[in-house]
Amino acid sequence: MDKEKAAKKFVKLLEIVETLRGPDGCPWDKEQTHESLLPYFIEEAYEVMESVDDEDWKTFQEELGDILLHIALQAQIAKEDEKFSIVDSLDTVNEKLVRRHPHVFGDKQASASF
Incomplete structure (x- = not known):
């Protein structure tokens, strides 16, 4: 996986969304709330x-993009x-994954998939 390329494309997505919700952005995107987006999120899932x-x-590739x-x-x-910011969410998930996998990121041993 080209992580640098993926990071740049993720930043581009964040910039596009910021523009869509900005002063000269899309009226529909600007009026959305956490709550109003939930039915669409469920549909995408x-x-x-x-x-x-x-x-x-x-289609799976496209739908994962919709989730992103x-x-x-x-x-x-x-x-x-x-x-909070997306950075906070990324920090939280990264810390959680490391914490939940001491057999990979620490000194614990795993003999089964639990």
């Missing part, structure tokens, strides 16, 4: 499941509301 069930990998869009939108709204 079901579409991810369906694409995996159907082994439709092109929802994450970026929710994070942008939280940033605007001064609740």
Whole structure:
């Protein structure tokens, strides 16, 4: 995986979402709230499941992008509301993964998948 390329593209997504919600952005995007986006997020999650069930990998790729869009939108709204930033969410998940995997990132041994 080209991590640098992925990071640049993720930053581009964040910039696009910030523009869409900015002063000259899209009226629909600007009026969205955490709550108003939830039904769309659930719909996208079901579409991810369906694409995996159907082994439709092109659609799966697209639906994962839609989920990333929802994450970026929710994070942008939280940033605007001064609740937290996407960096805070990334820190939280990174710390959680390391903490939950001491057999990989620490000195513990794992003999089974639990």
